[in-house]
Amino acid sequence: MLKSGIKRVVRSGVVGFFRNAFVSVSTMLVMMITLFVIGVLLFMNAALTSTLEQVREKVDINAYFLTSAPEKQILELKSSIEQMPEVERVEYISREKALERFKARHKNDQLTLQALEELDENPLGASLAIQAKDPSQYAVIAKFLEDKTAVGEGEQQLIENINYSQNKVVIERLSNLTKAIEKAGVIFTIFLTVASIMIVFNTIRLAIYTxxxxxxxxxxxxxxxxxINGPYIIEGMLYGLVAGLVTLFIFYPLSIYMSSSTEVLFGAFNSFTFYINNFGMLFKYLVGSGVGLGAVSSYLAVRRYLGV
Amino acid sequence: MSDSLIKFEKVTKIHNGGTVALDSVDLDISNGEFVSIVGHSGAGKSTLLKMVLAELYPTQGAVYVDKDDTRHLSKKELVQLRRRVGTIFQNFRLIESKTVYENIAFALEVAGMSDEEIEADVPHVLGLVDLQDKAEYFPKELSGGEQQRVAIARAIVIQPSVLVADEPTGNLDPINTYEVVQILKKINDLGTTVVLTTHNKGVIDSVGSRVVTMDGGKIVRDDKSGQYML
Incomplete structure (x- = not known):
């Protein structure tokens, strides 16, 4: 009884889907617009996250050591910084390495290179490049380094200077901007999603009103x-399934077409690479929300006329 | 007349607006009867039928269908009751998105019949109403008379204990009216109780059985083998 009931409900839903071809197509188009918006939001979110990540990686603070600072002590300091919970990564640039980099950077500048040759000794000190997990945490790290700079009596001074104060404004701005973008993104996403869900719900309700x-x-x-409800829910789920699949495949040529411009706009973000690497996630979100949206909308719409 | 199928006990129905649709009605319909309920529009005929289907409930008094008090039915029992009562309406009320065959099969599907039973029963009733060759048509492709015959087929395919028909010939021309009445008589001869409302004199005269006359929410006449008298 139950098994044949389910079979009948599904069959009736599938038959209805094909018979109401015109209503089906228009409902699916509306759903596709909704799912497209959700898809674009997923892409935008990924692009923004990757951009912010890149900018974040470019920001660091550097502690420059005196040329006289012994390497052993610098490495000790490095490991104590690494143990701070705010720190993502610390890079040690030795004096030799600093010289190498300096030479590389000025390889077309003969005058500077010649001046360097004149010196018997490497004039460059070692340094530590420190990256925080979050831009707002640079202040804490800078404070820690400043404490280290203030040497007690009998101790040898190690750090010559910290570039935090120079970068401070940029870092703080970035930190605020990141937060603002994330907050606006969340609000924007919620707004668009709610709006499009309501449109789909209304479309299905009108289709069922007849x-x-x-x-x-x-x-x-x-x-x-x-x-009574079952076939409509099946029909709604089919709308969502088809709309979700079509939208998913629309993003394929679209992401190829957009890939070069997204790379220019967002740096390392490539829309096509994102599409390919996150196909499973996109499938889940687009087809899943399509099917879910169709089922819930149909259920609610029919419920109204069932008088329950 | 001991085998009572439908029983109205001092039923009064006052609609929300305060209109009195039924005023202390007593009525007893036995198994196998063919009862015509006649009266002007607004006499309370449709209200009476809606109470048999438990679409409406009495304000006072009680309605029993197969000994079940319609006021004390659970949702499930209500569904069961409606499967025992076949209904026909003036405006046919077929499911427009389903074919003739599917409309009739639907009544069996909801009653939980097997596919084999459905495949056997649907052509059988289609033969009874003479529509075998229109099985794959949609309702809007049929004439009014044909649509009403589909509605009758849908109503009787579940082998109801009673067939309730609200102005079944109201939208039909005389020839189709005659055909529909003949089919209803045939169904009654096969043992199903039939209750119909009408204000068509010709229908009453051709049936020639019990006639209940209503006026202003009251039963004013109840003739065992009646004529249309108003």
């Missing part, structure tokens, strides 16, 4: 509620 009398007749013939 079947109001039919629902009443089914009740009079003695159909139980789930027997």
């Amino acid at each position: 079947n109001k009398d039919e629902i009443e007749v089914m009740q009079l013939v003695g159909a139980s509620n789930w027997f």
Whole structure:
């Protein structure tokens, strides 16, 4: 009884889907717009996250050591910084390495290189490049380094200077901007999602409104509620499934087309690479929300006319 | 007349607006009867039928269908009751998105019949109403008379204990009216109780059985083998 009931409900839903071709197509188009918006939001979110990540990686603070600072002590300091919970990564640039980098950077500048040759000794000190997990945490790290700079009596001074104060403004701005973008993104996403869900819900409700009398007749013939509701839910899920799949495949050529411009706009972010690498996630979100949206909308719409 | 199928006990129905649709009605319909309920529009005929289907409930008094008090039915029992009562309406009320065959099969599907039973029963009733060759048509492709015959087929396919028909010939021309009445008589001969409302004199005269006359929410006449008298 239950098994044949389910079979009948599914069959009736599938038949309805194909018979109401015109209504189906228009409902699916509206759903596709909704799912497209959700898809674009997913892309935007990924692009913004990757951009912010890149900018964040470019920001660091550097502690420059005196040329006289012994390497052993610098490495000790490095490991104590690494143990701070705010610190993402610390890079040690030795004096030799600093010289190498300096030479590389000025390889077209003969005058500077010649001046360097004149010196018997490497004039450059070692340094530590420190990256925080979050831009707002640079202040804490800078404070820690400053404490180290203030040497007690009998101790040898190690750090010559810290570039935090120079970068301070930029770092703080970036930190605020990141937070603002993230907050605006969340609000924007919620707003667009809610709006598009309401549009889909209304479209399906209108489609079912025309079947109001039919629902009443089914009740009079003695159909139980789930027997009436079931086929509409199946139909709604089919709308969502097809709309979700079509939207997913629309993003394929679109992400190829957009890939070069996204790379220019967002740096390392490539929309096509993102599409390929996150196909499973996109499938889950687009097809999943399509099917879910269709089922819930149909259920709610029919419920109104069932008088429950 | 001991085998009572439908029983109205001092039923009064006052609609929300305060209109008195039924005023202390007593009525007893036995198994196998063919009862015509006649009266002007607004006499309370449709209200009476809606109470048999438990679409409406009495304000006072009680309605029993197969000994079940319609006021004390659970949702499930209500669905069960409607499966025992076949209904026909003036405006046919077929499911527009389903074919003739599917409309009739739907009534069996909701009753939980097997696919084999459905495949056997649907062509059988289609033969009874003479629509075998229109099985794959949609309701809007049929004439009014044909649509009403589909509605009758849908109502009787579940083998109801009673067939309730609200102005079944109201939208039909004389020839189709005659055909529908003949089918209803045939169904009654096969043992199903039939209750119909009408204000068509010709229908009453051709049936020639019990006639209940209503006026202003009251039963004013109840003739065992009646004529249309108003």
